[in-house]
Amino acid sequence: MRKVLLTATLLLASTAMLSAAEIRGSYIEARNADIWVAQCFANSEVGIVGDLALMGWKIDKGSWNNVSLDGMGVVAVVRAKSTLGDTFHSAYPTKAILIVDERANMEQRQALQSFVQKMAGDLVQTVVRVESAPIEFNIDGNIHSGSAQLIAGNLARIQTRALREGDAVCHNAITYYPPLSANLEHSMPAHTVANTFSGQGLNVVWSNPDKNSAFLGSFATESD
Numbered sequence: 001m002r003k004v005l006l007t008a009t010l011l012l013a014s015t016a017m018l019s020a021a022e023i024r025g026s027y028i029e030a031r032n033a034d035i036w037v038a039q040c041f042a043n044s045e046v047g048i049v050g051d052l053a054l055m056g057w058k059i060d061k062g063s064w065n066n067v068s069l070d071g072m073g074v075v076a077v078v079r080a081k082s083t084l085g086d087t088f089h090s091a092y093p094t095k096a097i098l099i100v101d102e103r104a105n106m107e108q109r110q111a112l113q114s115f116v117q118k119m120a121g122d123l124v125q126t127v128v129r130v131e132s133a134p135i136e137f138n139i140d141g142n143i144h145s146g147s148a149q150l151i152a153g154n155l156a157r158i159q160t161r162a163l164r165e166g167d168a169v170c171h172n173a174i175t176y177y178p179p180l181s182a183n184l185e186h187s188m189p190a191h192t193v194a195n196t197f198s199g200q201g202l203n204v205v206w207s208n209p210d211k212n213s214a215f216l217g218s219f220a221t222e223s224d
Contacts, residue, residue, distance in 0.1 A: 022223075023223060024221075025058045025061070026139060027056070027058075027184060027187070027216070027217040027218065028137065028148055028150050028215070028217075029054065029056070029214060030160070030192045030215075031050055031177075031195075031208075032206060032208040032213065033050030033083060033177075035085075035175060035176055035213055036167075036174070036176070036189035038176075039174070039176065041169055041170070042177075046083045047089065049083070050084055050085070050086070050177075051079060051081065051082055052204065052206055053076075053080075053180060054075065054076075054150075054158055054197060055076040056073065056076075057073065057074055057075075057116070057219065058072075059072050063111075064114060065111050069108060072108060072112060073101045074100050075099040075156055076099075076120050077097040077099070077199065077202065078096045078120075079203075080092065080093075080123075081093055085178065085180070093125075094122070094123050094125065096123060096126065097130070097199060098112075098127055098130045099130075099133050099152045100131070101135045102133055113127075119181050119219070119221070128202070131153075131199060133155055135151070135153075136150070136151045137151075143190075144188055147159070147161045148160045154198065155197065157194055158192070158194065158195055159192070160214045160216060161191050162190060163189060163191050163212065164191070175189050179217060181219065185217070185218045188217070189214065190212075190216050192210065192211045195207070195214070
């Protein structure tokens with residue numbers, strides 16, 4: 001009996017350790033090219049647009065590198081050489097700005113930056129600026145039929161709604177590009193109501209509303 005109890009205790013401890021290492025939350029993305037689109041229209045945009053992206057993560061619960069990030073938000077602003085997601089031509093090199101939650105202390109700032117480097121990978125290989133701002137990220141409803149809004153101070157904003165009949169230019173629309181973030185459990189394309197960036201560091205600011213250019217999703221991963 002003592003052996004059984006010991007085994008059960010070890011299993012519970014192991015499960016607790018795995019749960020503690022996991023980090024999960026919500027994701028949002030918007031680009032300056034349609035991602036839910038017919039192939040012919042996507043091909044007409046390749047090499048012309050699609051080089052700019054906003055990516056945002058809200059951490060519901062979890063730690064990164066043993067630093068608690070519960071409730072924290074972080075945003076990556078990316079400018080690429082060419083269309084992101086183009087399977088025939090490289091979009092690299094890229095430059096990025098990171099916007100970390102203003103509530104984060106120094107340890108949490110470093111953990112958020114490390115987290116983004118894991119989730120966005122090579123897209124943030126060259127970070128030219130790190131900003132701090134209040135970050136709000138809310139999803140009204142669910143990622144299938146709801147709306148969402150990300151606000152990073154006065155620097156960046158994404159607002160989405162669910163796709164509707166009539167949003168597609170033609171009836172052959174598909175999810176042409178995959179999401180840019182790694183470790184997504186689930187994702188859905190959405191219509192972009194607002195997609196703005198007005199910060200410094202990338203030599204470009206933008207406003208790209210009214211496109212089928214957004215993703216909503218959920219993520220779960222383990223800390224390095």
